[in-house]
Amino acid sequence: MLSLVTFLPLVGALVIAIGVHRNPDRARYAALMVSLVTFVLSLLLLHGFDSDSHAFQFLEERPWLPAFGLHYRMGVDGISLPFVLLTTFLTPICILSSWESVQKHVKEYMIAFLALETFVVGVFCALDFIVFYILWEAMLIPMFLIIGVWGGPNRIYAAMKFFLYTLAGSVLMLIAVLALGIEGGTFSIPKLMEHPFSLSFQMWVFLGFFVSFSVKVPMWPVHTWLPDAHVEAPTAGSVILAGILLKMGAYGFLRFSIPMLPDASREFVPLIFGLSLMAIVYTALVALMQKDLKKLIAYSSVSHMGFVTMGLFTFNQQGVEGGILQMINHGIVAGALFLLVGVVYDRLHTREIVKFGGLVQRMPIYAFIFMVFTMASVGLPGTNGFVGEFLILLGAFLASKAVAVVAASGVVLGAAYMLWMYKRVVFGEIRNPEVSVLADVNRRELVAFAPLIALVLWIGFYPKPFLDIFHTSVQHLLEQAKVVKVGALALK
Amino acid sequence: MSVEMQDIHLVYMMPEILVAVMAMALLLLSAWTHKGGAGVVHWLTVLTIVGVILVIHVGEGTGTTFGGQFVTDAMSRYMKVLMCLGMIIPVIMSRDYIRAHAMDGGEYHVVSMFAMLGGMILASSGGFVILYLGLELMSLSFYVLAAWRRDDVRSGEAGLKYFVLGSMASGLLLYGISMIYGATGGATGFKEVAALLATPGIHDNQLLVLGMVMVLAGMGFKVAAAPFHMWAPDVYQGAPTPVTAFMAVMPKVAAFAALFRLVADVFAPAHGQWVGVLQLFAILSMATGAFAGLVQTDLKRLLAYSSIGHVGYILIGLVSNSAAGMQGVMVYLTIYLFMTVGVFAIIISFDRQGLGENIRDYQGLAHKQPLVAFVLAMFMFSMAGIPPLAGFIGKLNIFMAAVKAGLVPLAVLGVLFSAVSAFYYLRVVKVMYFDPADRESRVTFSGGGFLVVTMSMVLILMWGILPGDLLTWTASSVQTWH
Numbered sequence: 001m002l003s004l005v006t007f008l009p010l011v012g013a014l015v016i017a018i019g020v021h022r023n024p025d026r027a028r029y030a031a032l033m034v035s036l037v038t039f040v041l042s043l044l045l046l047h048g049f050d051s052d053s054h055a056f057q058f059l060e061e062r063p064w065l066p067a068f069g070l071h072y073r074m075g076v077d078g079i080s081l082p083f084v085l086l087t088t089f090l091t092p093i094c095i096l097s098s099w100e101s102v103q104k105h106v107k108e109y110m111i112a113f114l115a116l117e118t119f120v121v122g123v124f125c126a127l128d129f130i131v132f133y134i135l136w137e138a139m140l141i142p143m144f145l146i147i148g149v150w151g152g153p154n155r156i157y158a159a160m161k162f163f164l165y166t167l168a169g170s171v172l173m174l175i176a177v178l179a180l181g182i183e184g185g186t187f188s189i190p191k192l193m194e195h196p197f198s199l200s201f202q203m204w205v206f207l208g209f210f211v212s213f214s215v216k217v218p219m220w221p222v223h224t225w226l227p228d229a230h231v232e233a234p235t236a237g238s239v240i241l242a243g244i245l246l247k248m249g250a251y252g253f254l255r256f257s258i259p260m261l262p263d264a265s266r267e268f269v270p271l272i273f274g275l276s277l278m279a280i281v282y283t284a285l286v287a288l289m290q291k292d293l294k295k296l297i298a299y300s301s302v303s304h305m306g307f308v309t310m311g312l313f314t315f316n317q318q319g320v321e322g323g324i325l326q327m328i329n330h331g332i333v334a335g336a337l338f339l340l341v342g343v344v345y346d347r348l349h350t351r352e353i354v355k356f357g358g359l360v361q362r363m364p365i366y367a368f369i370f371m372v373f374t375m376a377s378v379g380l381p382g383t384n385g386f387v388g389e390f391l392i393l394l395g396a397f398l399a400s401k402a403v404a405v406v407a408a409s410g411v412v413l414g415a416a417y418m419l420w421m422y423k424r425v426v427f428g429e430i431r432n433p434e435v436s437v438l439a440d441v442n443r444r445e446l447v448a449f450a451p452l453i454a455l456v457l458w459i460g461f462y463p464k465p466f467l468d469i470f471h472t473s474v475q476h477l478l479e480q481a482k483v484v485k486v487g488a489l490a491l492k
Numbered sequence: 493m494s495v496e497m498q499d500i501h502l503v504y505m506m507p508e509i510l511v512a513v514m515a516m517a518l519l520l521l522s523a524w525t526h527k528g529g530a531g532v533v534h535w536l537t538v539l540t541i542v543g544v545i546l547v548i549h550v551g552e553g554t555g556t557t558f559g560g561q562f563v564t565d566a567m568s569r570y571m572k573v574l575m576c577l578g579m580i581i582p583v584i585m586s587r588d589y590i591r592a593h594a595m596d597g598g599e600y601h602v603v604s605m606f607a608m609l610g611g612m613i614l615a616s617s618g619g620f621v622i623l624y625l626g627l628e629l630m631s632l633s634f635y636v637l638a639a640w641r642r643d644d645v646r647s648g649e650a651g652l653k654y655f656v657l658g659s660m661a662s663g664l665l666l667y668g669i670s671m672i673y674g675a676t677g678g679a680t681g682f683k684e685v686a687a688l689l690a691t692p693g694i695h696d697n698q699l700l701v702l703g704m705v706m707v708l709a710g711m712g713f714k715v716a717a718a719p720f721h722m723w724a725p726d727v728y729q730g731a732p733t734p735v736t737a738f739m740a741v742m743p744k745v746a747a748f749a750a751l752f753r754l755v756a757d758v759f760a761p762a763h764g765q766w767v768g769v770l771q772l773f774a775i776l777s778m779a780t781g782a783f784a785g786l787v788q789t790d791l792k793r794l795l796a797y798s799s800i801g802h803v804g805y806i807l808i809g810l811v812s813n814s815a816a817g818m819q820g821v822m823v824y825l826t827i828y829l830f831m832t833v834g835v836f837a838i839i840i841s842f843d844r845q846g847l848g849e850n851i852r853d854y855q856g857l858a859h860k861q862p863l864v865a866f867v868l869a870m871f872m873f874s875m876a877g878i879p880p881l882a883g884f885i886g887k888l889n890i891f892m893a894a895v896k897a898g899l900v901p902l903a904v905l906g907v908l909f910s911a912v913s914a915f916y917y918l919r920v921v922k923v924m925y926f927d928p929a930d931r932e933s934r935v936t937f938s939g940g941g942f943l944v945v946t947m948s949m950v951l952i953l954m955w956g957i958l959p960g961d962l963l964t965w966t967a968s969s970v971q972t973w974h
Contacts, residue, residue, distance in 0.1 A: 067963050068892070108862065130888070134879035141873055144918070148926045149858075156926050160918060167878075167914050171907035174888075178895040178903070 001048075002058045002074040005041050005088065006121045009034055013114035016107060024106035028099060031110035035092040035117065042088040042121075051078055051469050054476030056127060056190055064131070070187055073127035078473030079254055082324065082466070083124045083247055086331045089451075090243045091117045094236035096448045097339050101235055101346050102150055109150055112142040113236070120244055124251065129177045129187040136248070137170055143237070143245065151232040158225075158232035165225040169215030176208025180260065193259045193480060202264035209257050210268070216249030217309060220279040223302045230298035231351075235342030238294065242301050243335035247327045250308050254324070254477070258312070262481040265313065272313045273403050279306030280410035288417040293341045293351045296421055297334060300377065303410060304330045310407060311392035315481055319395020320474050321467055326388030328466065329376070329459065333385060336373045336452045340366070343445055347438055353421060358430035362438040367426045369441070369449050374422045376456045378415045384459035501557040504564040507544050507572060508612050514540040515605040522598025530596040534587060537601040541580040548572050556618055560683050563618040563753075570822060570969040571615045571749035578742035578829055579608045585837040585944040586734035588844065593732060595640055604738060607633035611746030619681040620669045620707075623750055627665070627714065630743055631658050637738070638731040650730025657723040658713070665710025671703030682758045689761040701765045707754065708769055714747040717807060718776035721800045725784075728796035733843060736792055737836035740799055741829045748806060748821060755810055756818060763813065770811050775905055777804030782912035791839060791851050794916060795832070798875060801913050802828050808906055809890045812897040815970050820889035822966040827874075827886040827955060834948030835871050838864065841941045845933050851920060856929025864935060865924045867949050874952050876917040877910050882955035885962075 012034030020027045049057060056075035064072040076084060095113060102109050119139035126132035140163055148159035181187040184195040197205070215222045226246075230238050258265050280303050287299035304326065311323030343366065344359070345351055360367040376383035379390075389411060397404040430436050441449070459466055502509065514536070522533050554565045583601065590596045610630025617623035635658060639651020673680060675697050676688045688694065695701070713720040728736050759766060781801020788794040802824070809820035842848025858865035874883035887910065894903040937945065955962055 065960060065963060067967060137879045141878060145925060148922065156922055163918060164915060168911040171911050174891065174907055175895065175900065175903050178892050182896050
């Protein structure tokens with residue numbers, strides 16, 4: 001079942017590659033169908049998922065390279081399932097949103113996107129470290145091509161920077177993975193979670209992981225690839241980048257660093273908190289000064305991901321759950337904001353804030369949708385952003401009051417840059433004559449936004465069903481993190 | 493050391509005998525038939541090599557002959573199959589090239605076969621004399637091959653450069669052998685040297701250590717490991733492309749087979765004395781491959797630096813000094829073979845229009861011929877070691893062996909350099925995918941070229957996901973070693 005969800009998009013990509021000739025519409029419909037079927041299948045996963053258990057479910061295991069003790073292992077628990085769903089949910093929306101904006105090489109674009117979906121879902125499902133690493137790296141190839149082929153004017157620089165930054169981070173993770181696997185005697189992720197490692201070993205491995213995950217999140221100061229990649233990527237590329245790829249880094253911390261290296265994780269809390277606060281405050285200030293809409297949202301992503309990493313390393317239920325929820329929120333909200341930018345970019349071919357103004361007069365529905373997501377990003381009560389940020393700050397407050405106070409200032413700054421941006425783009429006089437002839441969002445765009453708005457409000461008013469998915473797993477995670485594994489080793 | 497008659501078992505060297513006889517027969521045939529027999533010589537060469545592979549496959553497994561001077565074992569047999577492939581694939585894919593550039597006198601195939609014969613002897617050598625013999629036969633043939641296009645100045649330059657520097661390396665090797673000979677009191681057989689090295693106290697003998705290091709340096713030259721890599725870029729660029737494809741793989745496999753024996757067997761007792769040198773070679777090779785490749789505009793030159801980098805990774809496997817490391821070497825060499833011939837097959841196909849050597853010739857290829865561009869891009873990603881392609885499996889094996897052996901710093905350097913070198917592989921992809929096409933010409937493939945590209949691509953994709961068979965074959969080939 002998991003393999004089906006994972007590899008169906010890739011199969012779809014192959015079918016499109018072989019079966020569809022030169023008819024862009026057929027490629028579009030085929031890709032949409034495949035991604036929708038995948039989404040429905042992943043909903044069936046959710047239906048069959050037992051959220052009262054912290055164990056990995058839908059397990060699959062087949063020998064792959066028995067000589068190395070490598071198996072093809074798949075499974076999801078409450079922590080990974082939400083990300084699988086987020087991926088399968090955002091992919092059809094991405095495909096829908098590139099319906100008209102992508103006009104050249106449509107077939108190849110759809111193939112790249114579906115391949116990307118397979119790799120990302122696979123990353124969240126993999127329970128063997130080498131399988132995980134392969135999928136984690138493989139994802140670079142389609143994303144590199146998506147930015148480089150279908151991106152903006154400076155796309156080559158951005159694509160190269162994206163690839164090399166993430167690759168340089170990932171290769172050190174490979175060494176960390178090998179060290180863990182050889183020391184622990186297995187590459188099975190669930191088994192490694194039980195294995196005790198000495199503190200100094202944990203520290204080194206943690207650093208190896210840290211380099212990789214922090215580039216992916218991205219944490220300050222290795223976030224500089226993100227604004228470039230976002231600005232140059234096509235709209236759907238930005239959505240996937242913000243919505244899912246950034247979550248892979250945080251997921252890595254959650255899945256590997258904390259349960260496998262709990263002692264080192266605790267040792268490094270000051271570092272993580274420091275960098276997170278830097279991200280929250282500094283990049284929020286940077287976002288305040290941006291002239292380009294996409295860049296502004298890109299910096300706000302870094303800032304929001306700072307909240308996430310902080311939440312994960314509070315080591316308490318509120319903080320960790322808030323972190324996970326905030327990742328989902330950010331996936332929805334940042335994704336939607338990029339889509340919104342894409343809507344006006346398709347019409348005006350500019351993203352400069354000063355070129356807009358007065359959009360509300362021509363595009364009232366658009367202005368409304370934009371407002372919903374701006375408020376969600378700011379964290380207005382009643383939207384999903386509030387729940388996530390509140391939980392994280394609560395967790396941070398329990399961990400360290402000073403940290404919570406500084407982080408809270410980030411919320412204020414976030415409100416400042418988002419609202420100011422909204423005011424400049426949507427309200428005011430129409431300065432640009434092209435704005436005065438704009439058409440409002442069409443039905444296809446509305447279809448893409450509707451589910452996102454529904455989720456924003458649903459999580460905002462009643463987050464319990466979402467929290468329930470990962471509640472038990474987080475409890476288990478914290479238990480794992482509490483066990484001093486070094487002590488266990490000393491007793492032996 | 494005396495060789496008794498009953499100690500000669502020709503059955504162990506059937507493949508070599510077959511190659512030698514056929515090479516000489518083909519030489520005579522091509523002398524008689526002149527140009528008209530070029531096609532016959534071509535197909536007979538292909539047939540011969542296929543026959544040799546079969547003979548290796550069904551032949552006698554393990555044994556020594558000529559008083560231990562000639563060794564056949566699972567490792568050397570595996571390496572010989574690789575050498576056969578490394579020789580015959582360039583021949584198959586470059587029939588047109590050879591014809592178009594008037595290289596088809598028949599002697600080309602014969603000299604290639606002699607080069608391979610030298611490599612096979614090198615891989616089976618059981619003593620320093622035979623090692624040198626094999627190495628020289630291989631090297632001399634390659635000097636000639638590199639200069640084969642007499643009308644081309646660069647080809648002549650390549651041959652001469654290769655010859656001068658190669659002779660120096662041979663001198664170095666010979667000097668090292670003579671030192672070992674002196675220090676051990678007259679031993680040239682590997683068994684005797686290994687036995688003497690196992691005696692306690694002998695490691696302090698400076699002459700012996702110097703001799704071992706010089707032998708390793710001489711071999712390092714043959715595999716183009718930094719700091720003995722200077723010849724590689726010029727020779728790769730100047731030599732006719734089929735020769736470059738041949739030279740990029742076959743001699744490396746042969747030299748690594750010999751290094752294998754030296755490192756894991758002969759010099760093993762004195763491991764601590766020379767292992768630092770090999771580590772240094774590995775680090776320098778990876779660094780040279782990564783950084784010098786960044787500024788290249790010629791694809792063949794780029795591949796030269798890339799091969800220097802690959803040699804660095806393979807040396808890590810050798811340094812790990814374990815069954816896993818040795819297996820890693822073989823896996824890497826196998827995958828490297830198919831990546832390399834695949835890329836060269838595409839370069840040779842471009843040569844039909846006089847293009848293919850400059851990276852800019854590939855500009856916008858993805859817009860004109862998406863399939864060709866996709867295949868070349870996959871080869872590039874594979875060389876960069878990006879999963880899910882076979883190149884990653886090669887690196888995974890090597891790094892796993894290194895971490896297991898406690899060589900974490902070496903592995904960390906290795907992955908960092910691989911990230912640097914990714915840049916220039918990506919540049920090729922960038923040129924094909926992101927730049928606009930500037931000319932209308934389309935590349936067409938000869939039958940052989942198409943076959944080679946397709947086969948390599950299938951293997952690179954398949955081994956990236958299901959390398960099980962490859963691991964089984966190589967595992968059984970290193971079993972006898974540790």
